[in-house]
Amino acid sequence: MLYLIAWLIDCALILFVFSATRDLAERQAEPWTLGTLGAAFFLASALSNAWAGRISDRVGRRTVAIAGGACLVASLSILLVFEHGAWRFYAAYVCAGASVGHIYPPVIALLTQKVDQRTASRRLLCFGLAFNLGILGGQIGGGWLYDHVSATAPLLTAIGLAAGAVVCLIVVREDEARDKGGDQLESVSRSQQASARRFVRLAWLANCSGMFSMSTLWFLFPRLAVSLEIPAQEHGVVLGVGRAAVMGVYCLMHVVPAWHHRFRYSVVAQLLGLGGMVLVCVGRESVALALGVVLLSVLLGYNYFASLYYNRVGHDDRRKGAAFGLNEAFLSLGAGGGSLLGGWAVTEWGQRAPFQLAAVLIAAALVVQVVWFVTGRAAVDETG
Known part of the structure; x- marks a missing residue:
């Protein structure tokens, strides 16, 4: 049931974002408007993720998720209830971002509590496949x-899916393991926990730069697609193929756990993501743009799945909501920064500027991570 909830929520969100951004792009809305809307959504999500994850550990994860789902339905309805004024877009984006921030931290914590490592990996894989299929379905x-059908059809469908998610959240029953407390089933040594928390911090940077890049595609690619005369359906496919790449990465990471506590795999993923953004910067045909999105998606898939794994290993069951909430908050901060700075870059330097800025950020974040990892390992060797 939790996997179905993930599919419903992400499909609804992407349908909402696709409908609103495409409508604004075809009305020749300013890039700054598209960027600030994206920033409003993700910054609201970042704040609510950090708060809701912590509070769900105290008052109940299912309760917090139901409240978020109900608010999401109301948020998506704003654009239908109010037909005029730019304020309604900002209100809908802020409320939707805050709402979804109350859903995912408790849901992920529910999936990973009181299970062994292999079961947790399988559940995270199924969760990742579910929400990516939701994104893929929403984009295509x-x-x-x-x-x-019509310009409002995606939005109406989104509201229906969000309402379905609320029903599922009401039906699902929270595991009593949260009330009993305690740690995860398998024994995790202090050194493993310390290593996992170190990799969590590295993943924060990688996730932040990756989502910065992806948000420029979500919120600013529609304008580029219109200028290149790419049809709406083809535009959706260009973004959608990246979801297939992300799901492939998740499956590979679950089957082959050689990447555990090994930083070099993250470096390779980020280099591929950097190459993908370069392709988006120079590509003019749908095929080249789609290939760039696929390479960027390798970065996104690897670092997100790794961050979930490390947060699970590094924190016991009673603190998982807060840990996953903070992880989601860093993702949202990166996405919000990409939308805001990307919109400004379009205004100042042209339509490709946001993607160039994203490529620079990926490279800079990777350099910081390498320096941090090398100096941290040297310090451990000295104390050891």
Whole structure:
């Protein structure tokens, strides 16, 4: 049931974002408007993730998630209830971001509490596949609904899916393990926990730069697609193929755990992501742009799945909500920064500038991580 909830929520969100951004792009809205809307969504999500994850450890994870789902339905309805004024877009984006921030930290914590490492990895894989299938469905389905039904069809579908998620959250029952407390089933040594928390901090930087890049695609690529005369359905496919790449990375990481506590795999993933953003910077055809999105998605898939694994190993069951909430908050901060700075970059330097800025940030974040990792390992060797 929790996997279905993940699919419903992400599909609804992407349908909402696709509908709103495509509509604004075709109305020739300013890039700054698109960027600030994205920033408003993700910054609201960052704050609510950090708060909701911690509070869900205290008052109940299912309770917090239900409240977030109900607020999401109301948030998506704003654009239908109010038909005029730019304020309604900002209100809808802020409320939707704050709402979804109350859903994922408790849901992920529920999935990973009181299970062994292999079971947790399988659950995280299924969770990752579920929400990525939701994103994929929203991106491809949004383009089809927008082109073949109406401009409001994606939004109406999003509201229906969000309402379905609320029903599922009401039906699902929270595991009593949270009330009993205690640690995860398998024994995790202090050294493993310390290593995991160190990799969590490295993943924060990688996730932040990766989501910075992806948010420029989500919120600012529509304008580039319109200028390149890429149809809405093809635009959705360009973004959608990246989801398939992310899911492939998740499956590989679950089957082959050689990447555990090994930083070099993260470096390779980020170099591929950097190459992908360079392709987006120079590509003019759908195929080249899609390849760039696929390479960037390797970075996103690897670092997100790794961050979930390290947060689970590094924290006991009673603190998992707060840990996953903070992890999601860093993702949202990166995405918010990409939307805001990307919108400004378009205004100042042109339509490709946000993607160039994203490539520079990926490279800079990777350099910081390498220096941090090398100096940290040297310090451990000296104390050891």
